[in-house]
Amino acid sequence: MYGDISAKAAHMLSLPKVSDFFARLIQRVSPKSYHQACAEVYVTQKFLENFCGDQVRFLARSFGVPGNHLGQQSHGFRWPYGPVAIITPFNFPLEIPVLQLMGALYMGNKPVLKVDSKVSIVMEQMLRLLHTCGLPVEDVDFINCDGKTMNKLLQEANPRMTLFTGSSRVAEKLAGDLKGRIKLEDAGFDWKILGPDVDQEDYVAWVCDQDAYACSGQKCSAQSLLFMHENWASTSLVSKLKGLAERRKLEDLTIGPVLTFTTESMLDHMKQLLEIPGSKLLFGGKPLEGHSIPSIYGAIKPTAIYVPLEEIVKDKNYELVTKEIFGPFQIITDYKSSQLPTVLDTLEKMHAHLTAAVVSNDPLFLQEVIGRSVNGTTYAGLRARTTGAPQNHWFGPSGDPRGAGIGTPEAIKLVWSCHREVIYDFGPVPNRWEIPPST
Ligand SMILES: NC(=O)c1ccc[n+]([C@@H]2O[C@H](COP(=O)([O-])OP(=O)(O)OC[C@H]3O[C@@H](n4cnc5c(N)ncnc54)[C@H](O)[C@@H]3O)[C@@H](O)[C@H]2O)c1
Numbered sequence: 001m002y003g004d005i006s007a008k009a010a011h012m013l014s015l016p017k018v019s020d021f022f023a024r025l026i027q028r029v030s031p032k033s034y035h036q037a038c039a040e041v042y043v044t045q046k047f048l049e050n051f052c053g054d055q056v057r058f059l060a061r062s063f064g065v066p067g068n069h070l071g072q073q074s075h076g077f078r079w080p081y082g083p084v085a086i087i088t089p090f091n092f093p094l095e096i097p098v099l100q101l102m103g104a105l106y107m108g109n110k111p112v113l114k115v116d117s118k119v120s121i122v123m124e125q126m127l128r129l130l131h132t133c134g135l136p137v138e139d140v141d142f143i144n145c146d147g148k149t150m151n152k153l154l155q156e157a158n159p160r161m162t163l164f165t166g167s168s169r170v171a172e173k174l175a176g177d178l179k180g181r182i183k184l185e186d187a188g189f190d191w192k193i194l195g196p197d198v199d200q201e202d203y204v205a206w207v208c209d210q211d212a213y214a215c216s217g218q219k220c221s222a223q224s225l226l227f228m229h230e231n232w233a234s235t236s237l238v239s240k241l242k243g244l245a246e247r248r249k250l251e252d253l254t255i256g257p258v259l260t261f262t263t264e265s266m267l268d269h270m271k272q273l274l275e276i277p278g279s280k281l282l283f284g285g286k287p288l289e290g291h292s293i294p295s296i297y298g299a300i301k302p303t304a305i306y307v308p309l310e311e312i313v314k315d316k317n318y319e320l321v322t323k324e325i326f327g328p329f330q331i332i333t334d335y336k337s338s339q340l341p342t343v344l345d346t347l348e349k350m351h352a353h354l355t356a357a358v359v360s361n362d363p364l365f366l367q368e369v370i371g372r373s374v375n376g377t378t379y380a381g382l383r384a385r386t387t388g389a390p391q392n393h394w395f396g397p398s399g400d401p402r403g404a405g406i407g408t409p410e411a412i413k414l415v416w417s418c419h420r421e422v423i424y425d426f427g428p429v430p431n432r433w434e435i436p437p438s439t
Pocket residue numbers: 087088089090091092114115116117145146147148150151165166167168170171173174184185186187188219220221260324326354396397
């Protein structure tokens with residue numbers, strides 16, 4: 001049934017008037033350009049296509065292992081949890097809830113879904129589309145409420161598993177309240193390392209601009225810390241990046257409002273960073289002008305701040321430098337080949353290991369960095385990026401047993417089902433079997 005529902009929903013989302021409707025609806029509540037909103041609809045549509053026909057059935061493929069005697073065999077099953085909850089943030093109002101909701105349903109669970117209330121109209125409309133495509137209305141509960149109410153609902157209803165996507169602060173609170181029955185997709189302070197082999201400067205600068213500033217930096221995968229090898233530091237990469245960042249404009253939402261930080265709090269953060277010896281403003285650092293964005297939101301120009309590596313590693317600066325600013329804000333630093341171990345230690349100390357990019361085509365360099373880091377979604381190679389994971393890449397943090405994933409069959413199986421082994425043992429009991437001595 002879910003294969004059929006997915007096929008119909010994928011077809012509907014592929015109709016230009018439907019995809020345009022959802023892209024515009026996303027734009028109304030989550031500030032991003034039309035192109036970025038369309039990409040969200042496109043990924044959702046492709047995901048649904050991936051689980052048409054018998055693909056849902058195959059997700060629950062079991063296996064059998066022969067036993068010790070005739071009639072005995074063990075069967076490993078992917079088993080649903082039953083009652084489950086899904087909590088999703090504001091920044092991907094369609095993609096995150098649809099992918100997680102369908103994953104929960106594909107594996108046989110009964111989910112209650114709560115999307116950030118600022119943006120939940122998108123999912124409300126999508127649920128109506130899914131109902132039209134055959135989703136039984138009683139299969140999903142959809143609740144619109146604030147975080148506190150949801151917290152109470154979870155504690156009282158006691159779902160067997162909750163998937164939380166959002167900030168680390170709320171993630172940690174829920175992990176305690178729900179006694180660990182939770183999987184997390186939490187904050188990302190995502191890094192990119194440019195290796196010693198300089199090539200394709202324009203391309204690399206463009207990817208850096210997209211990674212740091214598309215959706216005004218409000219992607220959990222956004223580039224927050226860029227390490228440039230000294231070979232890159234001596235190119236015009238930063239000035240190219242500056243040029244690209246300055247092309248962004250409010251009119252088409254290639255830069256726009258920040259929903260969870262005010263302008264003042266981002267500029268304050270910048271001031272604190274600029275007090276670190278040797279740090280400097282590379283570009284941005286000013287409020288956006290000529291707009292009517294309410295002051296409870298943030299509006300700043302794409303911003304980059306240089307902080308020397310020697311200062312980043314100091315205990316007194318580390319927390320400040322690696323604080324996630326969910327906006328168009330990044331730290332840039334540089335390193336010499338001899339400082340690579342320091343760079344790697346800096347990464348190791350981070351608490352969230354979500355996405356990363358190692359921009360190099362030098363296999364030994366890649367090996368060194370990948371072998372000593374743990375990020376769940378790591379792009380490696382000259383074209384490496386931190387953002388833009390499509391439905392066919394696992395996306396999720398690593399290095400934490402609570403870490404969830406989204407999108408791929410592996411992610412769905414891991415998050416939305418548990419392993420169950422049934423050992424069939426039909427007999428026959430051997431002829432002339434006698435009760436043995438007690439053991
Ligand atoms: N890892 C990922 O895949 C991923 C994806 C997107 C966003 N994020 C992260 O999400 C954050 C931004 O999103 P946000 O500001 O909406 O996050 P948030 O943690 O404030 O809110 C996320 C969701 O949790 C709800 N919520 C808040 N308090 C709650 C509580 N006590 N109990 C139950 N639910 C509660 C909110 O209403 C919302 O629906 C960033 O830190 C970003 O990195 C992570």
